[in-house]
Amino acid sequence: MVLSSNEKRAFSRQQCREALAAHIHNRLGLVVAPSQVRLQPSAGDGYAWSVTDSKKSLLQSNLGSGSVGLYRSIREELGRSLEAVTPQTLQVAQSERDHLPKEETPPARSDKKESGSFTAKIRELECANREMSGELDRTRMHLKDFLREKNEMQAEILRLQGELGGVSSRASHLEDELVRVTRGIREAMQVLEVHQTREGSAAEHGEGQDVSVDSVDGTVLETPPFLIRVDAS
Known part of the structure; x- marks a missing residue:
């Protein structure tokens, strides 16, 4: 049986919804009917979608108006670049990416299934x-x-x-x-x-001259006296 294009799109959409619902249950333990799964859920739904920057286009459309290619890409990226997280986890992740102080962000839900x-x-x-x-x-x-x-x-x-x-x-x-x-x-x-030596020599020479003068003086003093004659007549 050959399906029309609308039937193919409806079948792919249903497969995508079922895959998303099963993924939400496996990741978060939440039971969401496939018909209630949304690509842009609200905080009250209990789940959110975390997607890498390169695959953000997967969440820009509604499941009801998507194409067969979109549904196929969503199923292929589940668990790889697209996954279900709690709204708190997504908010904390976005706040951390924006470098907001931790005290300004609500506490993230601790869930082993998210590890x-x-x-x-x-x-x-x-x-x-x-x-x-x-x-x-x-x-x-x-x-x-x-x-x-x-x-x-x-x-x-x-x-x-x-x-x-x-x-x-x-x-x-x-x-x-x-x-x-x-x-x-x-x-x-x-x-x-040299000067002291010369003075010593000069002193010795001066003492010799004094002795010679004394001897001369003694000779003069020792000259015999004149004889006085007395005339008898």
């Missing part, structure tokens, strides 16, 4: 990515501080090297002065020794 879902995995990866981004920012701040300290230390080293160069130059100058003064003192001592 292992790609939505939970995406949330985990996004959380890890935020932590890594924060750690990277802190590392960059520390690196910036280290670079600033390094530059300050290098500047201090250059300053100390300059001072050391000046001290070394001054020490070299003082050493040259010390050598010059030492040489001058040595020469002065040599001159003093």
Whole structure:
């Protein structure tokens, strides 16, 4: 029996509804009649659809007005890029993606059936990515501080090297002065020794002359006296 295009679309739509209802029950434990399944449910329905960015177009149409291709794609993507989650989980995921503070988001429902879902995995990866981004920012701040300290230390080293160069130059100058003064003192001592030697020799020569003069004086004093004659007549 050959089905018309409308019959094919109705059959595909029914298969899609049944697949979605079964998926909701498997994931969340909710019993939803296939005829009541919607691609854009309200918060009161107890379920929501989480879909990757590349497959968002699957939720832009209503099941009642979809095409055979849309129904087929929905069935193929169930559990892969499209899955049922609680409204709270979807809200938390969207809030986390928008980097809202956690205290502004309602607590997510803990459901073992949601563990292992790609939505939970995406949330985990996004959380890890935020932590890594924060750690990277802190590392960059520390690196910036280290670079600033390094530059300050290098500047201090250059300053100390300059001072050391000046001290070394001054020490070299003082050493040259010390050598010059030492040489001058040595020469002065040599001159003093020569002068003292000459004075000693001169003193010894002066004592000999004094003795000679004394001997001459003694000779003069020892000259016999004149004889006085008395005339008898």
